[in-house]
Amino acid sequence: NSSDAFLLYRVNEAIRKSGAVVEFVREHIILENMVSIFGNTEKQAELINILFLPIVWGFFHIIKAFFSTPLSALSDKIGRKVTIIFGWTIYTSVYVSFALIVFLPSHIQIPVTFVLFTIYALFYAFTEGTEKALVADMVPEEKRGTAFGMYNLATGVSTLPASIIFGFLYTYFEQQFPGYGGTFAFGFGGSIALLSMILFSFLVKAKNR
Structure with a gap:
């Protein structure tokens, strides 16, 4: 999967296009007064849009931290593959949703953004610990150090080309x-995730739990 920074970039693109966050702040006197000291209206709007992103990102990490342990532990009961497939189903759905977020009415963009990041946090909660547990299940105990090293190498190395391809598609189709x-880039990302999930379900043999 590509860098999560693209999700924030997409949100930034959506809220700037619709003016949803700026409109929300203008409708609430307390928030309006807080930003009124920061230059003219244009500078205030820029500040509002910038500050929205770390708020969303912090919210995402809170949800992720809260659910990671219980949802990873779920794989001990229902199996690693089922848990991972469920997580990647979430990933696919979220990417398709981000492909369409800019077309939503401005008055629902903010709540939809938080809902999508909540769901995306569940993807990590379902998969991060479970994928490592699956690696441990699939190799002999004396090979686990090597297996974890290869796993981390593969995931780390693949993120760079995935992000480059994603960024290229984003830029090319925008032009x-x-x-x-x-829309094209996130749709492509969701499609690749779906294909990967299907291949994983058929090709990876996991121990029954």
């Missing part, structure tokens, strides 16, 4: 079809 670059 060819203005306003739709992110």
Whole structure:
């Protein structure tokens, strides 16, 4: 999967296009007064949009931390493969949703953003610990150090080309079809995730639990 920074970039693109967050702040006197000291209206809008991103990102990590242990532990009961497949189903759904987020009405973009990041946090909660547990299940105990090293190498190395390809698609299709670059890129990411999940379900043999 590509860098999660693209999710924040997509949110930033959506809220700037719709003005959803700026509109929300303007409708609440306390928030309006807090930003009123920061220059003119244009600078205030820029600040509002920038500050929204770390709020969303912090919220995402809170949800992820809260659910990681219980959802990873679920794999001990229902099996590693089932848990991972469920997690990657979430990933696919979230990427398809981010492909379409810029087309939503402005008044629902903020709640939808938090809902999507909540669901995306569950993807990590379902898969991060479970994937490592699956690696441990699949190799002899004396080979686990090597197996974890190879696993981390593979995931680390693949993130760079995945991000480059994603960024290229985003930029290329934005140039060819203005306003739709992110839609193509996130749609492609969701499709690849779906294909990977299908291949995983058929090709990876996990121990029954």
